[in-house]
Amino acid sequence: MVAHDKKRLGILLVTPALIFTVVCFLLPVLALLVDAFRVGGPDSVDGAALHWGVDRFIAFFAEPLHRQVFLRTLRIAALVTLVSALLSYPAAQAIVRVSPRYRGMVLGMMILPLMVSPIARTYAWIVLFGRNGAINSVLLHLGLADEPQRLLFSEMAVFVGLLQLLLPLMLMSLVSSMENLSRDITLAASTLGANAWQVFTRVTLPLTQEGLIVGGTLVFTGCVTAYVTPALLGGPKVLMLETLLYQKVSVESDFGTANVIAVILVLMTLAVNAGLKRISSSRSSA
Amino acid sequence: MKEGLFSRAMLWLVFLFLLGPFVIVFLAGFSAGETLVFPPSSYSVRWIIEVLGSEEFQRAFRTSLEIGLLATVIALLLGVPVAYAMSRMPPPGMGAIKQILTSPLIIPAMLVGLGLLRHVVLLVDAPVFLGLLVGHIGLLTPYAVRVVYASLINLRVDIEEAAITLGASRAQTFFLIVLPNIRSAVIAAFFLAFVTSFNQVPVSLFLTGPGISTLPIEMLGHMENSFDPSIAALSTLLVLFTMAFVLATEKLLGISKYM
Numbered sequence: 351m352v353a354h355d356k357k358r359l360g361i362l363l364v365t366p367a368l369i370f371t372v373v374c375f376l377l378p379v380l381a382l383l384v385d386a387f388r389v390g391g392p393d394s395v396d397g398a399a400l401h402w403g404v405d406r407f408i409a410f411f412a413e414p415l416h417r418q419v420f421l422r423t424l425r426i427a428a429l430v431t432l433v434s435a436l437l438s439y440p441a442a443q444a445i446v447r448v449s450p451r452y453r454g455m456v457l458g459m460m461i462l463p464l465m466v467s468p469i470a471r472t473y474a475w476i477v478l479f480g481r482n483g484a485i486n487s488v489l490l491h492l493g494l495a496d497e498p499q500r501l502l503f504s505e506m507a508v509f510v511g512l513l514q515l516l517l518p519l520m521l522m523s524l525v526s527s528m529e530n531l532s533r534d535i536t537l538a539a540s541t542l543g544a545n546a547w548q549v550f551t552r553v554t555l556p557l558t559q560e561g562l563i564v565g566g567t568l569v570f571t572g573c574v575t576a577y578v579t580p581a582l583l584g585g586p587k588v589l590m591l592e593t594l595l596y597q598k599v600s601v602e603s604d605f606g607t608a609n610v611i612a613v614i615l616v617l618m619t620l621a622v623n624a625g626l627k628r629i630s631s632s633r634s635s636a
Numbered sequence: 637m638k639e640g641l642f643s644r645a646m647l648w649l650v651f652l653f654l655l656g657p658f659v660i661v662f663l664a665g666f667s668a669g670e671t672l673v674f675p676p677s678s679y680s681v682r683w684i685i686e687v688l689g690s691e692e693f694q695r696a697f698r699t700s701l702e703i704g705l706l707a708t709v710i711a712l713l714l715g716v717p718v719a720y721a722m723s724r725m726p727p728p729g730m731g732a733i734k735q736i737l738t739s740p741l742i743i744p745a746m747l748v749g750l751g752l753l754r755h756v757v758l759l760v761d762a763p764v765f766l767g768l769l770v771g772h773i774g775l776l777t778p779y780a781v782r783v784v785y786a787s788l789i790n791l792r793v794d795i796e797e798a799a800i801t802l803g804a805s806r807a808q809t810f811f812l813i814v815l816p817n818i819r820s821a822v823i824a825a826f827f828l829a830f831v832t833s834f835n836q837v838p839v840s841l842f843l844t845g846p847g848i849s850t851l852p853i854e855m856l857g858h859m860e861n862s863f864d865p866s867i868a869a870l871s872t873l874l875v876l877f878t879m880a881f882v883l884a885t886e887k888l889l890g891i892s893k894y895m
Contacts, residue, residue, distance in 0.1 A: 359806065360725035363717035364733055367777055370714055371737055375774040378751030379743055437653075440646035447640065458886045463654045466878045467835045469855050470871035474657030477664045477868065482673045484660065514653060521650070575744040577838045578852075582859070592746055596841065599750065608750065615744045623742055 383616060386609035410610045416594070420614070423591045426505065427573035430512045431566050434520040438565070442524035443554075460525075464518050468578040475511050475583055476502060507583040508590070515579055516572040520565035527561025528554075567626045571619045591615055658875050665872030667865050676865075683869035693870065696854035699765075703850060704833040707772035711829055712822065714773070715780025720810065722781075723788040724796075741778050746838035748774060753842045764845035771839040776829040783828065787821030788814075824889050831881070 389405045390398035410416050448456050463471060478484045479501035489495040501507060531554065539549045555562075580590040586597065595611040598604045660674070665683065667676030687693055718737060721727060740748070748771055757767040791814070799809045815822075837852045844853045859867055 356725045357727060360721040360727035363721035363725075364727055364737075367714040367718045367737060367781075368733060371740065371774060371777065374752065374756070374770045375740055375743075375748060376736065378755040379747050380751075381755040382747060382751045437646065437650055440643035441650040444640075444643040444647035447643075454886060458882055459651055459655065461886075462879060462882050465831050465835075465882050466658070467852060467871070467874050468837065469852050469867075470661060470874045471657065473664075473867055473871045474660045477660050477672065477674045478657070480672065480674070482671070484674045487674065514657065517650065517654065571742075575746070575838070577746055577841065578856070581856070592744070592838070595746060595750075599842065605754070612744075612747050612750070615747065619742055619744060 379612075379616075382609050382612045386606075386613045406606055406610045407613075410607060415589075419589045419591060419594045422505065422588070423574055426509055426512065426590065427570045429509060430516060430573050431520075431569045433513055434517045434569050435524075435562060435566065437517065438520040438524050439550075439554075442521055442528050445521075445525050446528045460518055460521055463514070468515060468576075469582075471515060472511050472579050472582045475507060475514075479504075479507050479583070502583065503585040503587045505584070505588055508580050508588055511579040511583045512573050512576060515576065516569045519568040519572060523561040523565030523568065524558060525561075527558045527564075531557050563626055563629055567622050571622055574618050575615065661868055661871045661875060664865055664868035665870075667868070669865065671863050672865050672868065683865045684873065687866050687869045687873070690866070692854055692858075693851070696849050696851040699768075699848055700834055700851040703765075703768055703772055704830045707769055707776055707833050708826055708829040710769075710773050711776035711780045712784075712825060715777045715825070716784050716822065718777075718781050719784035719788055720814070722785055724793070737781060738778050740774050744838070745775060745836070746841060749839045749842035757843070764843070764848040767845075768840060768843045768848070768850070771843050772833045772836065775836065775839055776833060779829050779832060780825045783825035784818060784821050787818045791817050820889050824885070827881070827885050827889075831878075 386406055387402050387404065388400065389403050390400045411420075445456055445460070476483070480486070481498045481500075481502070483501070485501060486495070486498040489499060490497075535557070536549050536553055539553045540546070544552065574590075575592060576590070577592045577596065580588065580593045581596070584590060584593065586593075589597065591611055591614065595608050595615070598608040598611065663676065663679075664672060664674055666679045666681065667673070668678040668680035668682055669676055722730065722734070727733065752767055752771050756762065756770075757764075795817075796809050796813055799813045800806070804812070835852060836850070837856070840850045840853050844850060849857070855867055855870060
């Protein structure tokens, strides 16, 4: 086939998906983001003329509740990312050493939680943390508490729920990068006298950094953009950015503030993804 | 070896943390009481039967099924050609095109629902079902592209060239040579996309409307008004359903390598 025809066919094949994504996906979201910077106009309170500005952002961050929600979102996301990495490293190490016979089963157990409805997964924590839930039953039974404790609708509940939701993503990234790491290398290091900690920090960690970064990005952005878990385990008392956004739209019909949150969410995910690209490209060129 | 013991213990701990909650959901799903108490004082299939007979849940389940199947098929129809073009005949500006097509993976899903609602659905007065469908297609297309592309770059080009040299047209080559070879990737993409759509909450949140709701949205709504164990019962069914699904697909296709 002539090269010229081939190019034309290539363009033809990507066009439908491209048009669909731009019209039905990118443009509506872009419109939300642009609206966040449009202030004043006919239906504004102070009657100011329509202009562009960051007034809405200043107003957003002037509100203590909004600052609190913003910082809480960052804090929970960072903590979940850190703890998932700490738990996943040893677990991933064990997974790559599983004999081929049980490998399929272990991988199945790893991806199963990812395929189950997030509502079903989060519901377990409601059963555990609820007023009449498992933990309160134990506490009352053992006489450690006189009355049911409020465990649900706390930052701790949201943290645990998100950790369970997103940990498999970290685990999978680490498993795939450890599979590429030959066992001989770590064996060589320990034969040459490195202890387990040294092998980990000097050999395993640097060679699996890529997987850690990919997993970390997935977990962090997963936390920032999660809705079901903070909605069910945090409720209106422990809001995160997504639940705040939903509340602004559906309860208060405050679309201006919703647009501001939209911009913040997009900036956060873009920043994390750009950071990831930079780190991984500087690694490969080094 | 001591180090191996530690990592094995951690693996069991992680699996306990990931899978243990499902056991709790099962127990709660089979409870007999009026309200959710754990551990339940007695067990029955009362709530399972109640949930299976519920008209709201049945309707929402049907909507989820319809949206999931339709959106998956359309996403594959849009995505497979893209994957093929990317791997065999990259059009000019491939980098930018790739960036645009994978943007649904980066943009928070809730914004897609909100953007579609405010700037498309309300504007053209689109039916609720159509709005939902469009949101889901946009979300699933990148999955279809990614999974199928990964399998296409591992498929040798010379068998296609041989077919063309022997007189087959481009279309014949694709349907008779390429498609059978990437069949398992297409099926894996289908399963992954369908599950993603079926479990999807943030995109649907703003796009469901009066009378039309997906199963997850219906479940969230039910939880706001009631503390009965019906959601535990429904979750039990969903977990069992998904388990069978994952086991079958992992056995048939080794789906974990496509994720």
